[in-house]
Amino acid sequence: MLISVGEQITGHKIIEQKDILFGVADSTEGGMFRRNAIKKLIHAAELVGANAITNLHMEIYQTTPEVTEATAYGNAVVVEQTWGSVSHEVKTITPAGLQPKVDDSPEAEIMDANGYKFVVCPKCKSKYKADIDENNRIRIVGFDDVDDDEPGLQIYCLRCGSKFTVPDSL
Ligand SMILES: [Zn+2]
Structure with missing residues (x-):
């Protein structure tokens, strides 16, 4: 899952907007609740078939004197790489059992x-x-x-x- 706080993912273009999704966690879950909120957001994005999240935001609320709540939200999107490591191997189709290149082919x-x-x-x-x-x-x-x-x-x-x-x- 690619995540950005901006509107775009570097080197990718957005080909499909899915939804604005949320991940919520609170401090009763332990000290990692901010990270848990992001994990839940990522999980929600996976469920809708997204491969990236843009405009990631995090809001922290003190819901009671004892409990702090974190909400992570962002746009679940599908992106496609526009440059970089994508390469398509081109194969020439030849009969099976092709012999290595010979410079002097026998005459029929x-x-x-x-x-x-x-x-x-x-x-x-x-x-x-x-x-x-x-x-x-x-x-x-x-x-x-x-x-x-x-x-x-x-x-x-x-x-x-x-x-x-x-x-x-x-
Ligand atoms: Zn033959």
Whole structure:
């Protein structure tokens, strides 16, 4: 729970106002009653789903000659961090079992079957139907080059995850 005596929480923006809440404790509870009042306020804020309290105030009353009462109150709010440690990891989705980067991917073989050409994964022998683009180069529909550093078209095998080079032409 983030608590501030001001209207804002540093580094955060208020995205939802919940309610003005109170926590009350008195000296019959012992010497820590001021702190208890704040604890009760925090508990009340948790119950309404807040993660911060702004405008925290504390009032102390002498209710009887023997008893002092503390009232802590503030605005229960929901805040969101605007800067700092929030980071989103960006992950590229690739087939499972992805191999570490290789600079020299093995070149796939081409095979004929039923009048079609297939590119064959050098590792697991999975077949990918070859298409010929307007420059007479082999392409596989749905696969883009995954390695700009290496010459030619490299793809990841969907089955075994190994990276291989598609032959330039038939
Ligand atoms: Zn494979």
